Amino acid sequence: MKKSFLIILFLTSFYFSHADDGYRLWLRYDKIDDAKLLAQYNKDIAGIKFNSVSLILQAAKEELLKDLQSLLDKKIPEQKLIINGSIIAGTPASSIDVKNFFSVNEINDLGDEGFIIRTTSVNNKKVIFIAAKNDAGVLYGVFHFLRLLQTHQPVYKLTITSIPKIKLRLLNHWDNLNRSVERGYAGISIWNWHTLPDYIDQPYIDYARANASVGINGTVLTNVNANSLVLTKDYLIKVKALADVFRPYGIKVYLTARFSSPIELGHLKTADPLDSLVREWWKQKANEIYSYIPDFGGFLVKANSEGQPGPQNYGRTHADGANMLADALAPHKGVVIWRAFVYSNETPTDRFKQAFNEFNPLDGKFKKNVLVQVKNGPIDFQPREPFSPLFGAMPQTPLMMEFQLTQEYLGQGTHLVYEALLFKEVLNADTYEYGKGSTVAKVIDGSLDNHELSGMAGVSNIGNDINWTGHPFGQANWYAFGRIAWDYNLSAATIADEWIRQTFSNNKNFVDTVKKMMIASREAVVNYMTPLGLHHIMGYGNHYGPAPWYNKAPRADWNPVYFHRADSIGIGFDRTEKGSDALAQYKPEAAKKFETLATCPDKFLLWFHHVPWTYKLKSGRNLWDELCYKYNEGVDTVRWMQSAWNNMKKYVDDQRFNEVRMLLSIQEKEAIWWRNACLLYFQTFSKMPVPMQYEKPDHTLEYYESLKFPYAPGNG
């Protein structure tokens, strides 16, 4: 016995010392490495009673069997009879035990996707129920249960009820048909359109598993800068193949619809949404799509924005465009997700205000199956933005949140930035739509305005890199997005805790340290890139690195100088009523704290005010000194993260340890680059010295301005 134990120990340690390429994400399900806990689990779990009468239940059961075998290092048998330690999974329709045990109300309250996990007794046998009203709920319950085991939670006394707060929890892939990914930093698209539908790449399946495990229930396969070809038969057959892979994991497929498709594909003379031939074309196209994919989710549309065609080309409104598509999809229960990310160079208004100006008047004009998808902030996924004033301003329209998981403005493929804090900050912001407590989250989940439809989208950070997201910690943002879309009350720390345990290790020292790193990382990137409310001062085109000096873009509001407005007096964009008055788009109570220099939180200061260099902040430092302080604080935090990570070597496999170590070193280099370039440039306006205690820039401003990166990734 002792001998066999030693042998197992040896094999196990050998297995763990293997390099880990990160492909398995948080779905590792390695054997529980705490012997006492493993013994307990093996007592708690003795068998499975799981009647899998549908594709989804079958996927759930396979997942449960496979992962339990791996976690518990033994095959958990299926049983017809209930024994002590049975896991009983199912719906009232699939499982007589579920039907008998739970009340009709209790089950109905779970809705389409909720679940119960409960440790209880049936016929004097101790069992664990994973019960739901619908199959999808069982799937989510299974993954939740597996998460409990992977995070070393006790399972002998479970009383969990979990219901998603948001209905549509979608990834948006900005993936092109040639496999390039706009703002993608993890290789090329995982969709290999060329070999579809005949070749089902293993990552398609594991992508579906990963999404299901965090509750993501839909995916928009194609770039919002859309290509109409994806709506042709050749491609719909490929889309169908993916939909067939995803269906057992509760995931619906959506496509982006190029507004001019009736012209490009249907050879019509117009794409006018009020033209009857155009309307008929879309109706037929929808019918065709549903003939391949009966549960097709719907269309995501970027129209009349950054060069995309749209209804305004024909003197129609966004509502006209969206409603036409909505009519085509309605018979099939599909939805239209219409993006509010619009701004026009011809409008001389502050870009901040344009989405609101265009969409706010359309409230109430959209059909029932339309959601308007709004980026979290008014500009474009900056390290920190105030919430978009559209939230709380369109009570008659279900507004869908658009977060960006891919780190376009957050260090791209090489910076460790945990985004859950950003997501939470926005969701917790108060719109004051109906007085205090009218948080963005309550707008989004539909509760504030009583919408049936609700949605949250994350612009995917997934590519064909072996570890999916390039940076091993990029996985955490995918994970956190799903978890928050399911339940935005989960704290960023809780989600980080879960993710670290599943992805790396349950070791307390490791979990505590890495959690601290993740939590610190978001403010770090704000500090070394855009402290105090600076925004949109990155490189032109590729958005890589700092370029606050840039002023040569073909439109003013693509230029950093448009946004920071530095001059000899100060820096920042005056959006008070003396300035662009963007603040007027917020409810007065929400605007109030931003309105005056005295009340405006430092972190939003330059979003709303042009502040004199000598203005004294709450810290006692003047603005220039505070800017120097913040930029250096950002760099310092990265250095702290580096040293913290270096102490984690013994808890991580060599491969991932080294990957993160190298990436943190790039992050440090680039944080310094941001700090030096920005301070040197802003100093040409402030004419004030960088306080003695800080590192001196190792290059001149001219040097930083001369840097070129013709092949920086992500331009799509």
Next chain:
Amino acid sequence: MKKSFLIILFLTSFYFSHADDGYRLWLRYDKIDDAKLLAQYNKDIAGIKFNSVSLILQAAKEELLKDLQSLLDKKIPEQKLIINGSIIAGTPASSIDVKNFFSVNEINDLGDEGFIIRTTSVNNKKVIFIAAKNDAGVLYGVFHFLRLLQTHQPVYKLTITSIPKIKLRLLNHWDNLNRSVERGYAGISIWNWHTLPDYIDQPYIDYARANASVGINGTVLTNVNANSLVLTKDYLIKVKALADVFRPYGIKVYLTARFSSPIELGHLKTADPLDSLVREWWKQKANEIYSYIPDFGGFLVKANSEGQPGPQNYGRTHADGANMLADALAPHKGVVIWRAFVYSNETPTDRFKQAFNEFNPLDGKFKKNVLVQVKNGPIDFQPREPFSPLFGAMPQTPLMMEFQLTQEYLGQGTHLVYEALLFKEVLNADTYEYGKGSTVAKVIDGSLDNHELSGMAGVSNIGNDINWTGHPFGQANWYAFGRIAWDYNLSAATIADEWIRQTFSNNKNFVDTVKKMMIASREAVVNYMTPLGLHHIMGYGNHYGPAPWYNKAPRADWNPVYFHRADSIGIGFDRTEKGSDALAQYKPEAAKKFETLATCPDKFLLWFHHVPWTYKLKSGRNLWDELCYKYNEGVDTVRWMQSAWNNMKKYVDDQRFNEVRMLLSIQEKEAIWWRNACLLYFQTFSKMPVPMQYEKPDHTLEYYESLKFPYAPGNG
């Protein structure tokens, strides 16, 4: 004891049942699954005596220790003293045992890279020597020894001496700086230029290991359609980082040199190779490169070909261009590899003849450190080509062979085609340079004309797909290239045997069946694409699928109709003296068999003759019927491969089994497509019926002509 055995068995079987993503290539080193053999190995191998005093020896030793532990399932200890079962590895400089045991001559005969593996006795202890003159030889010996174990060869009586036949054994990556890969079908470039030099991706290391394991000792990182930016400091620092990773594995780095770089980077007015400023620029550039990479291999140059700049832009010859670069590299012992793949639209000559016409007169004009790299055939990597007439026609110039591993014309990413047979066919071809027996192989290895330099290049099929080559069997072509470059006397079957055993399984049934599939696959692709000597009838631009009808290319010799010349009388390109007289470029004895319809082998028929549709072939069938027969034979072989593979399910992990199954199904579909499209098209000339016994096309010719693939991969 019995219990622990069962436990091991369980863990092992669980491990093996895991999906396999193919990342490990042929370097799997899983535990020997034959218990008897494992016991024998564990008797034969008891310790390691390996003094690793250099980077290469250190890499070799680490590889040996790690892989032996994995293969033998126990840690093989290092020892200071010789014991029974010691592996003694080293050179006379690193190992006193090697120095004492082997004669100076025996060691010196091994040259820079050869090795000896010998089972013998030292002080009455049975030992296994892995000995070499230089460190690289030890590395190659270690990998050879590991290969013996992985292929289940006995090691108790080894007397191996192995010396590579070719000096420069290089991969050519047609990889662009934006990570697109010209003619790449396995994702994007594994070189992530953006994150270099700071981020060393694990695949860089495993790429080096894989290459070293088959003797590849150099890699050209960049596309022959070159970008001068790679010669700037920013990129050279990145190149250096890769060179540093590869050096311990005996691999040198080469770059492609864009001929106009002195203009683009140096701001000179000309790139004339006789201009002294230009010459000085290249000299300085070479000095700069060697300051970063002291063992830089040299330049690969595509000049005055398909739009690339070159010496002819200035009225100079290829020799002038090559010699200028050679002078710059010579002080550093670098070489210039100058490609002979040139053809000009302005020359009305048969494209077949142009490389010969340009290069043959230059024989004797190149500097000592120049090799001329010649594609295996006169046109462009077709499924079958006669050998290039340049082989045997430039006795004063070391000619380097260029094979294409990436399957541009061989089914691209989805067809199983084992290329070793193609390589061997070309290498075994007789040039008759000095009478019978003057094979292409002997031209290439330098033996025929007494050259010190010799080389063989394989255009890489590697991308960032998890399994490196997209198709799991694409790995075999990478493997076979390295093995053949090391020793072209190895048979295609032997190499397949080795590869299958290392990559999949040593099971006899499996090895025999899969070997048959691989051997059959090359003639299959010839038959369903270009039987009887047809060539260059694929899709325009992307080279995907059949397009024998295509005649709209901007130059005549990019059009399929230029090459097949089908008309009402017959089909094929008359290259006899009545036609283009390309045959005159061969030595008369080599040309003889091609000259007449009666003596020309069927497989080269339409390469050299315009043959009447009714001409009766050796089979007794007329040409049209034979064409129908061959196209159908190709499809039938693919179907046989499908059924053979389906019987292999029990020997392979699920993932790779399914991948190959799906790919074979695509291959079948595309083989049918090729057959149908080509026969329907050629039938418009032959006006003869497809014999009754064959499948009827399921589409019209118009349908096939209408197909479009705007996003087919590989256009770079």
